[in-house]
Amino acid sequence: MENCYYRESPGFIFEVFNTGDSLWITASWRGGRRLAFRAAYAPGGGMELQRREKGAEHVVFHLKTLFGNYRVRLDFPPAEPSMFHCVTTLVPDIPLHVPFWPRDCVPLPGKTPATGKVHISQEGIRSGLMYMSFTQPANGSLLYFQDLSALNDYCNATETSLGGTVGGRWPELGFSLPPTKEKPLPAGKEFVLSDAYLLLDAQKATGEFGQARQFLDMLSRVYVQLPPVKTTYRNWPHILKKSLHDLEHKAGCWLQADGKSYLNAYVSDYATPPESMVQLAVLLPLMDYEEWSGEKVNMTDVIKEGLPTFYDDRIKSISRWLVSMEEKLDGSEEHKKPRVMDSWYLHHPLLNLSRIAMKGDKNARQLLLGSLDYVIKVARHFKYDWPVFYHLDTLEVIKAEAAPGKGGERDVPGIYAHVMLQAYELTKEQKYLTEAKRAAKALQGRGFDLFYQANNTAFASGAMLRLWKMTGDELYLDLSYLCLANIFKNVWLWDCDYGHARYYQTFFALFPLNNAPYTAVYEELEGFSAFHDYLAHAKDRVIMPAVRLLLAEFIKHMMHRSLFYYPPELPPSVLSGQVKSGELDKKLWIPVEDLQDGWKTSGTVGQEVYGAGLPFALVPRHYYKIPEAAMMMYIDYPSCNYVKRGQSLFFTVQGDERLHCRMLLIPVEGENLSGYNVTVSGKAVKGKRTPEGYEEFILNGNQRIGIRWKAKGRKKKAAAQLIKSL
Template sequence: MNALSPWAISSSTELAGNTSVIFELKADPVTFKVNLTSDSIWIQTELPAGGRVAFRAAYSPGTNLEIVKTTPQAEGIILSLASAIGKQNLSIVIDQTESSPVLRYTSSLIPAKEMLIPNWPKDILFNGQKDNPEQTDGKIHAGQFGTRTGFLYLSQTRPKSATLLYLQNLTALCDYCDRTETSLGDTVGGEWPELGFSLPPSKKPLPAGEEVILSDAFIAFSEEVPEKESDLMRLYLDLLARIYLLLPKPETAYKHWPDILDKGLKDLIDSPGCWSQVTGHKYFNAYVSDYETPPEIMVQLAVLLPLIDYIEWSKKEMEVTKTIKEGLPAFFDKKLGTIMRWLPAAEDKLKGEEEQKVPKVMDSWYLHHPLLNLSRLALKGDKMAKQLFLDSLEFAIKVAHHFKYQWPVFYKMDTMEVIKAETAEGKGGEKDVAGIFAHVMLQAWELTKEHRYLNEAERAAKTLQGYGFEIFYQANNTAFSSGALLRLYKITKNKLYLELSYMCLAGIFRNVQLWDCNYGYGKNFPKFFSLYPLNDAPYTAVYEEQEVFSAFHDYLKHAEDVDILPSVKLLIAEYIRYLVDRSVYYYPSMLPTDMLEEKVKMGEVDPKLWIALEDLQDGWLKSGTVGQEVYGAGNAFGILPRHYLQIPAEPFMVYTDYPTSGFNAKKGKQISFTILGDPRISCRMMLVKTKKKKIPGFKVLIKGHKVPLKARPVSNGNLEYTIPGNSDITIQLHS
């Protein structure tokens, strides 16, 4: 038996005797009926196999809510409501454009008087066939944490009827938060059978006479009640994509990344705060002006690899890469036979103020991330990187075997003593490390062709079964894991690995923010579709986002000959599009100085430097609390080579904010490539001038369309197009 709140008891009692139906619509496998009770408008929803759930679409405390006007609309209804607290407008729409229906209800209030809101009921009540919510059961698979997407993913299990994805469009509620000085963190949740969204208690009153949205909810339904982990993850991705297509999304704007990169590159190389010198070698600091922490190998390689991407794209030589490489061999410990996290020659700087800031203490993922980057260099032909990589593999395998592919958070490298076993009590260690270890082993197999490395990758991958949404420990490592598992599937044809790859992706998309924080300081920067670095992090971070962006590009590249889920193609492409738009706002020079934290944890923040902040916070909090992240410098170096297609001997580049593949430029004739993603969403393509002279004559064609596309002239003589995803593009140059 479920305990109920007074709201649930009174609501279920009223609904039990309520036979008046204002509006009814059947959308297989669900039937919707709109009812009025004394204080609420309810959407009674009849699910398969006798399940029932009611959605409170509008609410007015008291017993005097009245319907003033009803206006039918396509597949829905608009209601004008009145009560003592003011006038309310409610729109109810059921979308049936695809196989699964999606319910959307949007309510707004014009307060009659200046009004404080001390509490507010949840908007979902599973109420059973006889309106007995205490006798229903269900399972919440995942939900909102902090300021991530306001969602619930759940199944009703008594009766076994349906699975729902509920998503509150929190962007629409930012006016409420701005006026009441409240945050939208942790506003969606609850306990069975009362769930959903409730308004955060106001600190300041809502002004009288000004309309404000109180709810904008989307609910996708499926009659499937998955029992297998793989089905649960697949359905989540599919339902999320289904709602995403209907979700209002902010506009993006073109950012000229070549200029942004030039500014960041100059500051990275020239700013003394980015560098330290140890035993005659220069090393990047992790944070600007953090001279207390010894150099870390992860930091050096996290900057080096994107720099090399840029060098390969631009065909420019850079002395800075030589400087970084010269310092790498000093991280190798001959006694242990492995690279170390901290530079051994500077370990005496560690003061032990944090658990991992102790000599020879390893954060589990920190061993594998540098190995992954060394393997990438090795596969490009770098002999020094190959030696460091191969010489460290036996130690990495030894650690994996010692912990049976289930890594703790921190351990001592010389004794294997566990310093910190779990991320939190009962949560286990760093679960996605098995995936990045598998990635390292696949790289070793590709480099050496030794089959034992492929065997290691498979053994590690199989241990990921059963983690579900808990697989996500750190965003970039979970993304690397997804790609490694996809590669394992392609090599072995074992479908388990593809399913585990989807599990990793579900874990990533469960940790994004599908809303724009337009209140407080959040008005100064876009945050839609941003990604949190850890499963419990309170802020989004540039380094992890940049690496997930790159990993997602690689994922789509490896998936070109695999029939992956359309929902995966859609969500990955959209994450990439929004990152290219908003990640420039990690640079403090793009933000008002009054929203930057004065006292930072690591080093200092120089607002004039084009070095990205680690953190962007909730709208009521200042950002840059951790510091300026030197190892996040790969942001621009990753974007430019992946989104600007260079045309030999022509005065322009082709820019797209979606990922592309198959680029081919025939000198003086035509350019062809494929824009990836989903045809149901469009992206931006631009012809960006690289010289003063005009772009020569040409026409742009989409495969299957006979009429050339028309351009929109934009600033600086550039030309812009709107292109549907999953399109084959040809640009024919006039001779």
């Protein structure tokens, strides 16, 4: 065994060894824990070190094997003394089949066997990460992160997928290169075989709350080391207009019943009765847009007119299905049967009704308050531990668990608490606050298995934050972080660029369910809205910097990549020829439900009408009208603390100062941008003129921005013209 390198940092020792069949990097904690990372592998042996290049913070190894030449670069980020980053490339000499590849991370025994627990590992095509801690010796934790974006060339050449490549069973852990089937790795071209970050911690977090905090912190520290993923500006007001037209005029979006019009769940899905969730999921963003634009959207009144017909007098609550059509459910799926309730579906319409009621809508308030006694009865009956399906009238459990041993809908206590907090804010009745507290405590003990559905968990995180603000009890803040850790366990932190996915971006997408094989527009939109709400409530509070960083980055990347849910933005070959629900109109500006791994076609579930609120939620949160200056400000990070004084606007960009966002100043059509200046924390900055005539600024997060202008003298008509011109 050849010792090739030695390095010490505070608390850790790093060494590199060539064992003939592998190049190993060992990390040793001062307390005796050791971990080996396999940087290069040569089946059958014969690996020779040709040369070594050493720098202050890196070392490069050039290795020769019987089948090709390796290059292994090992970096030690100065800001992270307990992290190393290893990139391994191979130039095969011959076409190379990979029938098997061992995992690359092995805890090493010391005086006693090394034991530990893997808390999180990759599920499907989610982030290529693994979070674990040692139990013997008693301290020490690790976040392993494989930047799977770097392996796209390998997958394109071999037609393999990166799903399920990071994980394993103790003690064989980490990443395993996907085995080739029919296509070998071609000779003569350099391929990245691994791009791994290992972040070590001398401490083992205790309990689910400590682990959630540690995971969020470690993930954010790795995130800032990743190569920036490029984003571009998307003209969301323009997309909104096309989506609004198609939503209003495409007959397949609507169903007529009992003299009223209802939105279908999927385009041309007439077999399924209307759902209350669908109506409200679109109505709320439409109302947000009406408030922002000052324009009336005709279909809001159409949707509102139908809401009372979802009130079920038998249970005295808003129900899921249109009451008059419930008996027409075809039983094709477990939940498509009369009187069967999917637990989260009871609460989600009420959550959106409460948000509409907060806007002053009396009918929404009446429907909400008229449903709460039943909702509370159900919660108490199940002791705040909801099954998947139950009977609306008898509360008999129809399906207790999502999967054997996985429990029911484990995050429903959080969305229930959110509904109760909204009711408390509307009425100031103490019973609703009491219910929220009871439900919150039911989230305890669920660890990294709390997540059932993304939007539930996202709204639960905000509810827990609000309870912490109201009570000062740290338990609720811990529960909030636990919810968020579950969210960031279920994201796609790499850009799939093989197969069909070459035509769309996936970086930082959110998966709707724990085991979902695709991302879905509706749950992503709900997460987006929930995270904006979370940051709004936290704007004047001290919370984990990691949370501000991760939420802001999710929002920024969603502003970029969610464009690709729209069929007109995708080549026809990317979209499925067979659809589960309704039809897929490839010219229609209604989003598909699903974006898949690159070797699968997308849009297989259907074209999601209840996700059509996407642009109506994005535009009001990221565009700020300045009619006096005949321009509009766009920013792709969340922002807050807006103050307008005379001919000046000041606001705070959220996020982290180490990362960047884009701000644009957009003129009214026919106007030129002139007579303005921009400051960052009081210092003047200059932008860059884009081909469209916009002024673009690249800003750091967590900054105070000022915009000053000379009035154009068009106050009365400029605001309306801003909307029409985009």
